[in-house]
Amino acid sequence: MIPINKPCIGEEEKKAVLKVLDSLQLTDSSFEGGKFVREFERLFAEYVGVKHAIAVNSGTSAILAALMALDVGEGCETLTPGFTFASTATTSLFLNAKVRFVDIEPKTYCISVEDLLRKVSEKVKVVLPVHLYGHPARMDEIVEAAERYCVKVVEDAAQSLGSKYKGKMTGSIGLIGCFSLYATKIVTCGEGGMITTNDDGLAERLRMIRSHGQFRGYDSKILGLNLRMPQIEAAIGIEQLKKIDKFIRARRENARFYNEELSRIENVRLPVEEDYAETNWSIYTVYVNRKRNEVVQYMREKGVGATVYYPIPLNRLEVFLKHTQPGPLPNCEDAAEHVLSLPVYPTLSEEEKNYVVKVFKDAVRKFL
Incomplete structure (x- = not known):
């Protein structure tokens, strides 16, 4: 895995x-x-x-x-x-x-x-x-x-x-x-x-x-x-x-690799880095138009630890229901339904990165 x-x-x-x-x-x-x-x-x-x-x-x-x-x-x-x-x-x-x-x-x-x-x-x-x-x-x-x-x-x-x-x-x-x-x-x-x-x-x-x-x-x-x-x-x-500068350089390179390899996939939105930002790429998160859970499950079955951060927006968590005012948070709820994250840690090998890309593309073809 x-x-x-x-x-x-x-x-x-x-x-x-x-x-x-x-x-x-x-x-x-x-x-x-x-x-x-x-x-x-x-x-x-x-x-x-x-x-x-x-x-x-x-x-x-x-x-x-x-x-x-x-x-x-x-x-x-x-x-x-x-x-x-x-x-x-x-x-x-x-x-x-x-x-x-x-x-x-x-x-x-x-x-x-x-x-x-x-x-x-x-x-x-x-x-x-x-x-x-x-x-x-x-x-x-x-x-x-x-x-x-x-x-x-x-x-x-x-x-x-x-x-x-x-x-x-x-x-x-x-x-x-x-x-x-x-x-x-x-x-x-x-x-x-x-x-x-x-x-x-x-x-x-x-x-x-x-x-x-x-x-x-x-x-x-x-x-x-x-x-x-x-x-x-x-x-x-x-x-x-x-070692932090080395860690971040590696993460940025891994994110660049994913952005390049996944840029032409339909029904998927890749993460952005706005012009005011320089991100550490702590988590590499993509948005899929539908069947997110099926994509995640397929990737895990194939040995890639795709993960959802976060599957439930805070306004829907039980702990907050009696403490907060209800109200629509459409973008929060949309993200919770559609995002998934891919491994981007510094020690990923070229072979592992290519495998992550392959499995993700296979999942997209299968479910999207």
């Missing part, structure tokens, strides 16, 4: 893990974090181009901590796209805030600025644009709309580490950026997340939130949780981040 994604782990990561084990410093509950965490944060902030990076134990924790730092809670409203992973929105529910869903653009699958403008208001405290599949959202217009109503912008950059919007790294444009370091991401620690910001006060608050609201140990000043990143994860992340 050619999986949808495969972590690229080398000897460097293995040696880094052993170094942590030999040090016996497996974790550190201090405000600053352990030495491996601090070094990972320094390198990450430098790469994204921000003053602060705060390591946490997942991308979900990154969003939750960001909303907590901005005092999102009961009586607050947040806006998120209706086509993304659930935690973009469930984190608001955990804080008893109200979530409203915004439709997406059909070409990029990112939040629709036009629908955002219809729904943003003084009631909204935070908008969370998602750089879905690694393609940046239209941040200038999103920030402008948010500023008009004094709304904070928290970028869900879970899939977009290394992607650029008009030359700026995603995660450096809004007030806060939130990244995932899950095993399927561009850079992985197995699990893990990172929060980025240029705001000194928010950075201090976020470091407290990730460790029980403490500043100097056993002195909890604000509500917090244990969201800390262990030292082993940070050590892996350090080595992964050193």
Whole structure:
């Protein structure tokens, strides 16, 4: 089976893990974090181009901590796209805030600025644009709309580490950026997340939130949780981040190959890279006009791990039905019915890429 994604782990990561084990410093509950965490944060902030990076134990924790730092809670409203992973929105529910869903653009699958403008208001405290599949959202217009109503912008950059919007790294444009370091991401620690910001006060608050609201140990000043990143994860992340440019180059080449090989197929829409964007090609997603599930099943039977991100839009998920206002999200629902993703990870061989193309073309001929 050619999986949808495969972590690229080398000897460097293995040696880094052993170094942590030999040090016996497996974790550190201090405000600053352990030495491996601090070094990972320094390198990450430098790469994204921000003053602060705060390591946490997942991308979900990154969003939750960001909303907590901005005092999102009961009586607050947040806006998120209706086509993304659930935690973009469930984190608001955990804080008893109200979530409203915004439709997406059909070409990029990112939040629709036009629908955002219809729904943003003084009631909204935070908008969370998602750089879905690694393609940046239209941040200038999103920030402008948010500023008009004094709304904070928290970028869900879970899939977009290394992607650029008009030359700026995603995660450096809004007030806060939130990244995932899950095993399927561009850079992985197995699990893990990172929060980025240029705001000194928010950075201090976020470091407290990730460790029980403490500043100097056993002195909890604000509500917090244990969201800390262990030292082993940070050590892996350090080595992964050193390789990110190589990873992205390979992904871009693989995406170029697919675009070229699949460009003449009817009833299929290929992913785009808008002129304002430089995407990391975290996920290569195509749109098929019909029988998407049959295409996916056929490809899996032939040994290609085609996957659907995401088969149900958020407004249809049971967890949100009693918490959100119903409303049409036609582009979200259309994408959920028609998209599928193909393997694009850096270590795909030429033979594997050609096989993915062959199986996809065979599936299209059979079902479309």
